[in-house]
Amino acid sequence: MSIIISSLKQLEQYEGQELGLSPYHTITQEQINRFADATLDHQWIHLDAERAKAESPFGGTIAHGYLTVAVLPYLWRQIAQIENLKMQVNYEIESLRFNQAVLVDSEVRLRARLLSVKDLRGIAKARIEVTLEIKDAKKPAYTGVITFLYHFL
Template sequence: MRTFADLGEFAAATGENLGHSEWQEITQEQVNQFAEATGDHQWIHVDPERAATESPFGGTIAHGYLTLSLVTAHVVQIFTIEKLTMVVNFGLNKVRFHTPVTVGSKVRATAVLLDLKNSPAGKLGTMKVSIEIEGQRRPACVAEVLALYRDS
């Protein structure tokens, strides 16, 4: 994990790859729980037997939004900034789902700081976060993630 002393040091890392998170296996239980939480029970996500025979992916796949929702949990493994009083999600600029994540696959995130600028509520950071799939050339998801940072 990379540690930045403050937002100034973090800003100096603009354009750099900040690192990557640990690999995390995507389980059918996670996918089923996400389906329950969102109401998206499409068979390609929740019916392993049908997906094994009818899906072009050979089995069930994670919801795209499940993959996207993992961004925060993975980014906190990549870096930390000391002397912060608050960090909140501010939104997304762009999200693309390039490769489906099959159940049983392992994913991790990489992050690049694109910008950190002043805003009335603090510093607004833009990061390019890629969710990679172990053994796959193309990422599962690439997103421009916005976060609002306040320091002490």
């Protein structure tokens, strides 16, 4: 169950806390293919299942690293529903480190911890520590800190 936050004051109450885990999301070959088309990144390691099985160290195709980052806002919304907004801005990604490839058909989920909230004249600047976990894997796909700006009504 996700947390519902409707104001800067409510957001501040979660500062320093782990906010939870998203449900698992399966990264499919179709999603990888569509991402390749959208980004014009058609490397064989992502798209050619036969070649990836034969030649890659992963034994199959893998998701684009940036695809795994692109699903972050979706997974974040499964953890926290930020309501009563005029606007939300993706402000910053800092110290993002890719630790492990995400194989096709892997299930991933987001773990999030609210590091800090600053009030910028009524705009909330929220820094969130994120970890993209891969089901049944020892290492996460990535770790890092993202920042959103929330313009509450």
